[in-house]
Amino acid sequence: SQQGEEDPQALSIQEGENATMNCSYKTSINNLQWYRQNSGRGLVHLILIRSNEREKHSGRLRVTLDTSKKSSSLLITASRAADTASYFCATSDMRFGAGTRLTVKP
Amino acid sequence: EADIYQTPRYLVIGTGKKITLECSQTMGHDKMYWYQQDPGMELHLIHYSYGVNSTEKGDLSSESTVSRIRTEHFPLTLESARPSHTSQYLCASSTSGQPQHFGDGTRLSIL
Numbered sequence: 001s002q003q004g005e006e007d008p009q010a011l012s013i014q015e016g017e018n019a020t021m022n023c024s025y026k027t028s029i030n031n032l033q034w035y036r037q038n039s040g041r042g043l044v045h046l047i048l049i050r051s052n053e054r055e056k057h058s059g060r061l062r063v064t065l066d067t068s069k070k071s072s073s074l075l076i077t078a079s080r081a082a083d084t085a086s087y088f089c090a091t092s093d094m095r096f097g098a099g100t101r102l103t104v105k106p
Numbered sequence: 107e108a109d110i111y112q113t114p115r116y117l118v119i120g121t122g123k124k125i126t127l128e129c130s131q132t133m134g135h136d137k138m139y140w141y142q143q144d145p146g147m148e149l150h151l152i153h154y155s156y157g158v159n160s161t162e163k164g165d166l167s168s169e170s171t172v173s174r175i176r177t178e179h180f181p182l183t184l185e186s187a188r189p190s191h192t193s194q195y196l197c198a199s200s201t202s203g204q205p206q207h208f209g210d211g212t213r214l215s216i217l
Contacts, residue, residue: 033205042112042196042208043149088149094139094198094206095165098148 005097006089012103019076021100023089024069030092032065034074037086037099046074046087079104109133112197112209120217125184127212129197138180139206141196142166149196155180187216 007022025032031050035043049056049065049072056063062075076083079102086099110131119125131138136157141149141164151164155174169191170184180199184191194213198206 031203035205035208040194040211040213042210043198043206044208045205048205086146090206092203094154094200095151096141096149101146 006087006100008100009098010101010103012105013079014105015079015081017079017104019079019083019102019104021074021087021102023072023074023097025072025089025091025097026070027091027093029067032063032072032092033090034061034063034072035088035090035096037088039085043088076102081106110197110199110207110209112195112212114212115210116213116215118215118217119187121186121188123187125187125214127182127195127197127214129180129182129209130178131180131199131207132178133199133201133207134177135199135201135207136177137200137202138174139198139200140164140170140172140180140182141198142168143194143196143211145194153182187214189216192216 033048034046037043047058049063060077065072081104083104086101088096088099090096113128138155140153143149150166152168153172155161161172194211196211197209200206
């Protein structure tokens, strides 16, 4: 079975709102990565957080990591219609979850 | 700006044909991966390689085979395609501790 599991499976919000996606994993990790996938395309790396980090920021993205709970969250602030995509977490052994499909309505 | 290339982008072919999906990267990455992904679904790791002449099967059983004769090249072959092989195939590469770079995928349809 896959290592990471995202929650929720689908999320629909209005432009300007914040979007939060969660990821749980099963085993020990060195790092956790978040990726974005536009429909019909490959994945694009967004942010990597190492196991000794608790929070990381990149532009409108904020990632947290709780290794005791084996969970991570991705927050996208001030969402835009262009943020519409699927978002995946991946563990350091390159296993992916099922993703969260985010729709941002203009 | 892609540094990892997959060809063909789309392929529609009949049952029983031999297929090779190409994947090349120009970044000198030692690790390369193949994933299978049905539309809107999760990625399943089917093969990976940590270097030349090293290949391993992933989590999802696949009838495909791979080879890694050169660092930059990681082709995937289906000896006899079946409708159950219809899917999107994504290739990725990375180096230790760094995120993966993905190609745009090959969308395969077996009639």
